[in-house]
Amino acid sequence: MLKRASSTVAALTFAVFLTGCASQPGDPGAESRQVSPAAGEPAETSSRAQGVGSTNDNLRTLSGSRIAVRIGDKAFTIQLYNNPTAKDLVSQLPLTLTADDYPGYDEKVVRVQNPLSMEGAPDGDEPAIPEVGYYEPGQWIALYYGPIGYWPGKVPLGRIDASVEELRAIPDGASVTIEVVKN
Structure with missing residues (x-):
C-alpha cells in the first residue's frame, strides 16, 4: 500500500x-x-532549433534590390533579402503609412493595407539587429532596433542602413514613405 x-x-x-x-x-x-x-x-520546432544568428539564413540572402524608408527629413536604405515576402513588398510600392512604437519591444511597426505573401515563409523568426521584417498576424512591417526574441509569423525582409539610435528616435505616429530605390 x-x-x-x-x-x-x-x-x-x-x-x-x-x-x-x-x-x-x-x-x-x-x-x-x-x-x-x-x-x-x-x-x-525545426525553424527555431537552428539558433540565434542562423535562423532562416536561407531567407537572408541579399537580392540586390533596395528600398528607401523616408520619415520627415531622414531616409534609410534597406537592402532587401531574396525571398517571396520581400519581393511582394516591392510590388506594392510606393506606400505612405504611419510608424508606431510597439509597446514593450524594441521595434517600430508600420501596418500595411494589403497582406504580404507568405509563400516559402518560415514558421517564425528571430530578427537580427538592426533589421526589417514582416509580421503576418499583425500585418505590419517592423523596424527592429533591439532584441525581441523568436516570434511565430515573422519573416525577414532586409538589412536597414540605420543605427539603433536612429530607429529608436522615429517618433510615434510619424508618416513613413516606402519606395523603390532606382539603381
Whole structure:
C-alpha cells in the first residue's frame, strides 16, 4: 500500500512539473514549442532549433534590390533579402503609412493595407539587429532596433542602413514613405 501511495505522489508531482513547463499566456515562443512526451521538456520546432544568428539564413540572402524608408527629413536604405515576402513588398510600392512604437519591444511597426505573401515563409523568426521584417498576424512591417526574441509569423525582409539610435528616435505616429530605390 505504501509503495502504491509513493508511486501516486511521484506521478502527481511529475504532472505538476509538466504543468509548470507549459506556455503562459502572452509567451511569444509558446506556439513554437512542443512538449516532448518522454522527457517533459520543451522541444523547439525545426525553424527555431537552428539558433540565434542562423535562423532562416536561407531567407537572408541579399537580392540586390533596395528600398528607401523616408520619415520627415531622414531616409534609410534597406537592402532587401531574396525571398517571396520581400519581393511582394516591392510590388506594392510606393506606400505612405504611419510608424508606431510597439509597446514593450524594441521595434517600430508600420501596418500595411494589403497582406504580404507568405509563400516559402518560415514558421517564425528571430530578427537580427538592426533589421526589417514582416509580421503576418499583425500585418505590419517592423523596424527592429533591439532584441525581441523568436516570434511565430515573422519573416525577414532586409538589412536597414540605420543605427539603433536612429530607429529608436522615429517618433510615434510619424508618416513613413516606402519606395523603390532606382539603381
